[in-house]
Amino acid sequence: MSSKIDPVSSGARKPTTYFDAISLAQAEEMARDKTVILIGEDQALYAAGGMFGDVEPGRIRSAPISEPGFSGMAVGAAMTGLRPIVDLTIASFVYLASDQIINQAAKLRFMTGGQFRVPVVYRASMWHNQSNAAQHSDRPYPMFMNAPGLKVVVPSTPTNVRGLLKAAIRDDDPVVFFEDNDLWPMKEVIPDDPDFVVPLGKADVVRDGSDITFITVGACRHPALAAARVLETEGVSSTLVDVLSLVPMDRDTILSAAAKTGRVVVVDTAHLTCSAASEIAATIVEKVFDSLRKPVLRVTAPDVNVPFSPALEKGLFPNEMSILAAARSLL
Amino acid sequence: MSISNELQCETYRRMLRIRAFEKAVEKLIKEGEVPGSAHSSVGQEATIVGACMALRDDDYISGTHRSHGHPIGKGADVKPLLAEILGKATGVCKGRGGSMHLADSKVGSIGESAIIGGGIPIAAGAALSAQVRGTDQVALSFFGDGAANAGVLAETMNMAAIWKLPVIFLCENNLYAATTPARDTHGQPDVARRADGYGIPGVIVDGQDVDAVYDAVATAVLRARQGEGPTLIEAKTYRFDEHCIGLFIKGAYRAKSEIEFYKTERDPITLYRARLLACGRTAEELQSVESEVSRTLAEAVEFAKTSPFPARESLYDNMYSNPVRYPA
Numbered sequence: 001m002s003s004k005i006d007p008v009s010s011g012a013r014k015p016t017t018y019f020d021a022i023s024l025a026q027a028e029e030m031a032r033d034k035t036v037i038l039i040g041e042d043q044a045l046y047a048a049g050g051m052f053g054d055v056e057p058g059r060i061r062s063a064p065i066s067e068p069g070f071s072g073m074a075v076g077a078a079m080t081g082l083r084p085i086v087d088l089t090i091a092s093f094v095y096l097a098s099d100q101i102i103n104q105a106a107k108l109r110f111m112t113g114g115q116f117r118v119p120v121v122y123r124a125s126m127w128h129n130q131s132n133a134a135q136h137s138d139r140p141y142p143m144f145m146n147a148p149g150l151k152v153v154v155p156s157t158p159t160n161v162r163g164l165l166k167a168a169i170r171d172d173d174p175v176v177f178f179e180d181n182d183l184w185p186m187k188e189v190i191p192d193d194p195d196f197v198v199p200l201g202k203a204d205v206v207r208d209g210s211d212i213t214f215i216t217v218g219a220c221r222h223p224a225l226a227a228a229r230v231l232e233t234e235g236v237s238s239t240l241v242d243v244l245s246l247v248p249m250d251r252d253t254i255l256s257a258a259a260k261t262g263r264v265v266v267v268d269t270a271h272l273t274c275s276a277a278s279e280i281a282a283t284i285v286e287k288v289f290d291s292l293r294k295p296v297l298r299v300t301a302p303d304v305n306v307p308f309s310p311a312l313e314k315g316l317f318p319n320e321m322s323i324l325a326a327a328r329s330l331l
Numbered sequence: 332m333s334i335s336n337e338l339q340c341e342t343y344r345r346m347l348r349i350r351a352f353e354k355a356v357e358k359l360i361k362e363g364e365v366p367g368s369a370h371s372s373v374g375q376e377a378t379i380v381g382a383c384m385a386l387r388d389d390d391y392i393s394g395t396h397r398s399h400g401h402p403i404g405k406g407a408d409v410k411p412l413l414a415e416i417l418g419k420a421t422g423v424c425k426g427r428g429g430s431m432h433l434a435d436s437k438v439g440s441i442g443e444s445a446i447i448g449g450g451i452p453i454a455a456g457a458a459l460s461a462q463v464r465g466t467d468q469v470a471l472s473f474f475g476d477g478a479a480n481a482g483v484l485a486e487t488m489n490m491a492a493i494w495k496l497p498v499i500f501l502c503e504n505n506l507y508a509a510t511t512p513a514r515d516t517h518g519q520p521d522v523a524r525r526a527d528g529y530g531i532p533g534v535i536v537d538g539q540d541v542d543a544v545y546d547a548v549a550t551a552v553l554r555a556r557q558g559e560g561p562t563l564i565e566a567k568t569y570r571f572d573e574h575c576i577g578l579f580i581k582g583a584y585r586a587k588s589e590i591e592f593y594k595t596e597r598d599p600i601t602l603y604r605a606r607l608l609a610c611g612r613t614a615e616e617l618q619s620v621e622s623e624v625s626r627t628l629a630e631a632v633e634f635a636k637t638s639p640f641p642a643r644e645s646l647y648d649n650m651y652s653n654p655v656r657y658p659a
Contacts, residue, residue, distance in 0.1 A: 017382075023563070026503060030532070035464075037463055037464075039471065047397055052455055058462065058463055061459075061494065063490065064354050064486070064488065064493070066486035066490060067488060068452070068482060068483050068485075069452050069455075069482075069486025069487045069489075069490055070490060071452075072449065072451070072452025072453055072455075072456065072483060072487070073452045073453070073455050073456035073459055073490065074456060074469070075452070075453050075456055076391075076393070076441065076452065076453035076454060076455060076456020076458075076459070076460065076470070077441075077456040077460040077463070078456070078459040079441050079453070079456070079457065080391065080441065080456070080460040080461070081460050081464055082460045082464070084456075084464060085400065099446065099449070100449070100452065103444075103446045103449060104446075104449055104453060107653075109652065110428070110440055110649050110650055111424060111427050111428045111432050111434075111442070112424050112428060112436070112442060112649075113422070113424035113425030113426070113427050113428070113649060114425070114436040114648065114649035115423075115434055115435070116434065116436060116441065116442070117435040117652055124511070127409075140576075148445050149650060150651060151651075159477035171652075171653070172653065173652050175454065188535075188614040213622070228612075248651075268592050289470060331526060
């Protein structure tokens, strides 16, 4: 999947994929800070392929299939001076690790009265919309928004996945990092500064318009942007805010974007009930109700398990057509 | 290896401190001073102190819900520990953890997990950290016979074995997981035999004999520091009090005669005191330690009782390391 990465000379201004941007961020941070280690299944193969640059073998732990065990070991390592990255691969596996993520990583700084910090990153890649069926297709980030103590990040482009992952690794708190597998092949020219980070808790204002506002989570940025371009040809001007971080959430940017147009569509690949979109919509209604002209709409996956058959999965997740339909109903 | 002459009084002192601490907690519960629940280590002092005396100050320990004794065994100041159990601002965790979640970074106590088995991978992670950082620190995880049946123990022992982590898995087998006898939940009676499945040493030791526990742990520590990997030690011990202090459990799950036997014949403090006298320590020496411990605990009770509760404004402290606006 990836070519060999040299963190030092990788700054050439050529387009980089979302996937390679993740590898680059890990390689750069491991080169920059000896306390960064990587734990996960099948890592030995990637390391042998040079994906992480020239790193001491002890810093890359190719783990047995023991998600609860190695996710907990990462907590202990983080409390005692390391900055582990845990690659959970498929996002649905995060449930196996969730006891250690929620009961330990999220709580130990607080429960020890600040005696310990827990700088660990849990990476989980979301593989929906590819006929992987219900046990490999989840987008579980909303559940982790309900666990105080965690930071929750959903990057959406090669540039911001690299910048956010580097920020997450450098952060002193536990971060659950949800990548979108659909975006792996996406390419763009990314900044060549090895210290380029995208701060956690800052939304990206992708478009600034006056008639309607899209608030997007993760990969939803792209179909929403396509919808905004279609609307533009019809004389409708759109604001588009990509939240990037769900915790901490950039509420100021979201609320001002919502208040500006008074028509808001929140787009999220999670299931409808208690989705990130639900939290965003509720916040908008609570805080800027008087500026709203129409009800806030959520475009999400329905509350059904993700089916295997393409005939059933097709159209289940937010797409340009469903986003356009929601937007038009508000205009 | 047995505990050196120079450390005998300190060993005795720490065992007594644990006993006196638990008695103080019991009294404070009766006085209505303790929020929530508390689990006593009385009866298990030899296992705790024997293990801790074999560790260095910079080694790590992780504990369980029954863990007042572990930081004390590692040498922690009892005042902030007792204040924590009363939910006070001066508590070692500033009143955020309480009885089941003591942690004291000053003595390498990296926390106690009330999720059974939760502390096991955390200790192994601290051992991994020591290995990566190139120090010769070791980590020791205290857990019970109940946690022996949690999946993370199997996963963690396996990873510790393949990576030769400097970690000691110390099972305090007190025969009961709350009220459920180990004989009803273990495929065979010896937790230590599970070590075989991971290719690591498994050792059974008399948990009421502080010298025996020390010897087993010191051997495991030496092995760990030399880069030879983990050891599983099972200390056969006994809890004198109920699962939870003051908790009335209807129905007898332990025979009265069994409890009496351990209290009269197998009390680790009585046994150690007799051994110290037999090997030449004077009664005066031991009495001096005993009165010193009484004074220390009396001062700790006074400190804990008179300390203030945390201020309401401090609620969000230590949620995150850098400013996150809370509440939203």
